[in-house]
Amino acid sequence: MANATTSLPLFEKIPRKNTIQRGFAIIIFFLLFLLLVYRLYFLNHYGFTWILAFLCESWFTFTWVLVISTKWTLVDYDTYPDRLLQRVPEVELPSVDMFVTTADPVLEPPIITVNTVLSLLAVDYPSHKLACYVSDDGCSPLTYYALVEASKFAKLWVPFCNKYNVQVRAPFRYFSGDDSTTASGSDTSSNFQQEWKRMKDEYEQLSAKIEDAVQNQNIAPCDLTVFSEIDRKNHPTILKVIWENKEGLLDGLPGLVYLSREKRPNHSHHYKAGAMNVLTRVSGLMTNAPYMLNVDCDMYANNPMIVLHAMCLLLGSNSEKEIAFVQFSPAFYDGLKDDPYGNQFVVMLEYMAPGFSGLQGFIYGGTGCFHRRKVIYDLQLDNIDSVNEEILKRVGSSKELMKSVAHALKGKTNSPDHLSNSIDTAYQVAGCGYEHGTSWGRQLGWLYGSTAEDILTGLRIHSKGWKSAFPRPNPQAFLGCAPSGGPAAMTQQKRWATGLLEVLLSKDCPILATLFAKLHWRQCLAYLWILTWGLRSIPELCYAILPAYCIITNSHFLPKVQEQAFYIAIVVFVIHHLYTLSEYLRAGLSVRAWWNNQRMARITTMTAWLFGFLSVILKLLRISETVFEVTKKDKSTSSNGAHDVDAGRFTFDESPIFVPGTTILMVHLTALVVSLLNLEPPAHDGLGSGLGEVLCSVWLVLCFWPFLKGLFGKGKHGIPLSTICKSAALVLLFLHLCRMTIMG
Numbered sequence: 243m244a245n246a247t248t249s250l251p252l253f254e255k256i257p258r259k260n261t262i263q264r265g266f267a268i269i270i271f272f273l274l275f276l277l278l279v280y281r282l283y284f285l286n287h288y289g290f291t292w293i294l295a296f297l298c299e300s301w302f303t304f305t306w307v308l309v310i311s312t313k314w315t316l317v318d319y320d321t322y323p324d325r326l327l328q329r330v331p332e333v334e335l336p337s338v339d340m341f342v343t344t345a346d347p348v349l350e351p352p353i354i355t356v357n358t359v360l361s362l363l364a365v366d367y368p369s370h371k372l373a374c375y376v377s378d379d380g381c382s383p384l385t386y387y388a389l390v391e392a393s394k395f396a397k398l399w400v401p402f403c404n405k406y407n408v409q410v411r412a413p414f415r416y417f418s419g420d421d422s423t424t425a426s427g428s429d430t431s432s433n434f435q436q437e438w439k440r441m442k443d444e445y446e447q448l449s450a451k452i453e454d455a456v457q458n459q460n461i462a463p464c465d466l467t468v469f470s471e472i473d474r475k476n477h478p479t480i481l482k483v484i485w486e487n488k489e490g491l492l493d494g495l496p497g498l499v500y501l502s503r504e505k506r507p508n509h510s511h512h513y514k515a516g517a518m519n520v521l522t523r524v525s526g527l528m529t530n531a532p533y534m535l536n537v538d539c540d541m542y543a544n545n546p547m548i549v550l551h552a553m554c555l556l557l558g559s560n561s562e563k564e565i566a567f568v569q570f571s572p573a574f575y576d577g578l579k580d581d582p583y584g585n586q587f588v589v590m591l592e593y594m595a596p597g598f599s600g601l602q603g604f605i606y607g608g609t610g611c612f613h614r615r616k617v618i619y620d621l622q623l624d625n626i627d628s629v630n631e632e633i634l635k636r637v638g639s640s641k642e643l644m645k646s647v648a649h650a651l652k653g654k655t656n657s658p659d660h661l662s663n664s665i666d667t668a669y670q671v672a673g674c675g676y677e678h679g680t681s682w683g684r685q686l687g688w689l690y691g692s693t694a695e696d697i698l699t700g701l702r703i704h705s706k707g708w709k710s711a712f713p714r715p716n717p718q719a720f721l722g723c724a725p726s727g728g729p730a731a732m733t734q735q736k737r738w739a740t741g742l743l744e745v746l747l748s749k750d751c752p753i754l755a756t757l758f759a760k761l762h763w764r765q766c767l768a769y770l771w772i773l774t775w776g777l778r779s780i781p782e783l784c785y786a787i788l789p790a791y792c793i794i795t796n797s798h799f800l801p802k803v804q805e806q807a808f809y810i811a812i813v814v815f816v817i818h819h820l821y822t823l824s825e826y827l828r829a830g831l832s833v834r835a836w837w838n839n840q841r842m843a844r845i846t847t848m849t850a851w852l853f854g855f856l857s858v859i860l861k862l863l864r865i866s867e868t869v870f871e872v873t874k875k876d877k878s879t880s881s882n883g884a885h886d887v888d889a890g891r892f893t894f895d896e897s898p899i900f901v902p903g904t905t906i907l908m909v910h911l912t913a914l915v916v917s918l919l920n921l922e923p924p925a926h927d928g929l930g931s932g933l934g935e936v937l938c939s940v941w942l943v944l945c946f947w948p949f950l951k952g953l954f955g956k957g958k959h960g961i962p963l964s965t966i967c968k969s970a971a972l973v974l975l976f977l978h979l980c981r982m983t984i985m986g
């Protein structure tokens with residue numbers, strides 16, 4: 243019996259059947275191809291609108307090819323933690339360092355970070371094998387204070403979770419239900435009821451203390467002298483071991499370390515990538531676990547078995563060379579109903595991600611990911627088994643760090659040492675000058691040069707020939723917070739588009755990696771699909787302007803109703819939308835969610851991604867650097883946010899990011915008025931604009947419906963007057979250009 247279980251695999255890759263979807267995808271491709279042939283055939287007959295339409299449609303076809311290739315074989319992972327526990331005795335499980343990054347106590351309220359940390363401290367894993375490191379780029383005494391208080395609460399919380407096998411170990415979620423019966427599941431014993439009540443009181447006290455500290459800057463006695471008169475952009479390293487499991491107790495509490503790396507005005511700190519590298523070095527000196535988990539401050543562990551699930555994949559592959567990192571599917575708590583901002587990515591994670599799994603593996607998404615430490619130490623050499631002096635020199639001048647890296651590369655773990663013994667050397671490697679002259683950020687660690695450091699680092703790992711895994715356990719592994727307002731959602735999308743384009747233009751570009759390194763060519767296509775997000779804004783914008791231009795100048799860019807080609811265009815449009823709709827329905831989402839995502843895809847592409855594209859152009863012209871703007875996290879739990887009737891209604895602010903959207907909407911409204919009132923000039927060639935152009939215009943107005951409501955909305959639901967004026971000016975300019983071409 244024992245033998246039977248030890249020989250069973252720890253995980254399985256399960257291919258998904260998708261013959262019908264493939265069929266439809268090919269039909270769509272075929273129709274697009276026909277349309278292009280038709281365009282080519284008449285290329286000399288019609289003028290510039292025709293050529294522009296041809297170019298845009300070529301791009302759409304290219305993108306479609308990338309999509310088909312990526313989604314061709316879908317693979318899911320199943321993991322079996324119970325088999326792992328039978329195979330490996332608890333004391334022999336490898337250790338894991340858990341990193342949490344936070345950067346701003348206002349955009350990222352300390353109570354959120356605290357909950358994430360508590361959920362990690364309480365996971366089902368031998369606690370002396372875990373250590374949690376919090377990097378605070380905001381250098382905030384509030385965050386530090388909140389963590390100190392949280393560690394006191396953790397001493398009650400962790401045993402409570404273990405004793406009653408609590409499922410959700412982030413207290414703000416666990417206690418968001420009203421009474422203990424909802425939280426306990428089956429346990430209704432009076433003991434449990436009492437303890438539950440006590441725990442709830444304790445948590446309420448903790449959050450009240452933190453809230454009070456935030457509101458009144460009133461921080462109860464706690465050693466905060468190091469924070470006095472600190473400037474968050476100019477300060478020395480602050481490193482505090484808040485708690486350590488000195489006795490190495492199996493059921494103690496994992497170590498907890500607070501770290502705010504040194505910052506100086508003239509030193510580039512490389513945003514999150516820089517923070518991750520400091521965390522890697524400091525933890526290397528303190529615990530040097532062979533595996534590292536990293537989460538954003540708002541992503542709490544929602545599945546207590548999560549580390550075991552990851553270990554099934556990391557320990558269970560036949561050759562170590564198999565899986566470099568395990569990326570869990572990100573998901574969001576309190577997500578707005580039907581995804582009005584199109585940023586919950588359910589469908590992408592349902593089809594695209596398993597498609598990547600059928601190739602080399604899904605991308606590294608920055609949060610909810612377990613890495614092998616030794617892979618992170620060596621993004622340069624192909625063969626990490628040969629530990630040579632070369633690598634060690636690249637990690638910088640600290641002898642202790644070299645020793646720890648050598649250990650990690652050889653797969654040895656450090657003998658348990660006290661965290662506090664390495665404090666002095668840790669200060670050295672957390673300094674902002676430490677990386678000078680080393681390979682951090684270039685050949686090892688998290689890579690610099692993109693605001694999507696996650697994609698860049700993951701791509702480099704895949705280019706070395708490694709694979710990655712994308713399991714989706716039930717319950718969901720990690721839950722985070724998706725932006726729930728127009729401005730925050732747009733900022734996030736803009737940063738992604740910027741970062742992705744930076745990767746595309748870097749020397750890590752997937753095309754080069756396929757030619758000169760070990761990236762598989764279809765993995766390259768999959769990466770191109772995501773890296774070209776920012777570029778898509780240009781053809782989409784052009785294509786969106788075409789119908790309005792044609793109506794206003796009374797020309798055409800689509801086939802006429804009497805032509806057969808007209809039906810190709812209609813059919814491809816209809817089938818494509820039915821295809822995406824079926825994906826939503828099969829994923830258990832509503833028609834409304836589908837529609838919201840369709841229109842948000844248009845809005846995001848033409849606004850946020852356009853700005854991402856422009857910021858990369860400015861970087862190329864050396865006019866300005868790209869920046870990592872942190873997204874705002876909401877504290878709301880289901881008690882407010884989600885029930886708010888206006889919750890899903892689009893919000894705006896003064897940001898120029900809303901100008902293109904407003905302009906497109908106004909251009910199309912103008913075009914529709916022109917068409918309704920028959921104000922078009924006489925057609926040049928007797929073939930004026932027709933039904934196709936009008937339908938396109940109506941469609942775009944529908945896509946930009948949130949903006950139409952915004953024109954008449956008030957407060958944050960309204961588009962600011964200044965934005966409307968700027969857009970109106972652009973519309974006038976556009977009309978003027980149209981007139982010139984008619985005259986011309």
Ligand SMILES: O=c1ccn([C@@H]2O[C@H](COP(=O)(O)OP(=O)(O)O[C@H]3O[C@H](CO)[C@@H](O)[C@H](O)[C@H]3O)[C@@H](O)[C@H]2O)c(=O)[nH]1
Pocket residue numbers: 342343344345346350377379512513514517537538539540607608609693694695696734737738741870871872873874
């Ligand atoms: O200078 C900085 C800036 C950010 N962060 C942290 O980076 C994380 C991600 O920032 P967030 O604003 O939450 O970005 P998201 O758009 O939610 O993040 C996604 O996209 C980023 C890349 O664009 C990745 O870094 C993230 O891991 C990934 O979740 C947060 O924990 C921040 O505290 C830092 O530590 N230092």
Ligand SMILES: [Mn+2]
Pocket residue numbers: 538540722873
């Ligand atoms: Mn985030």
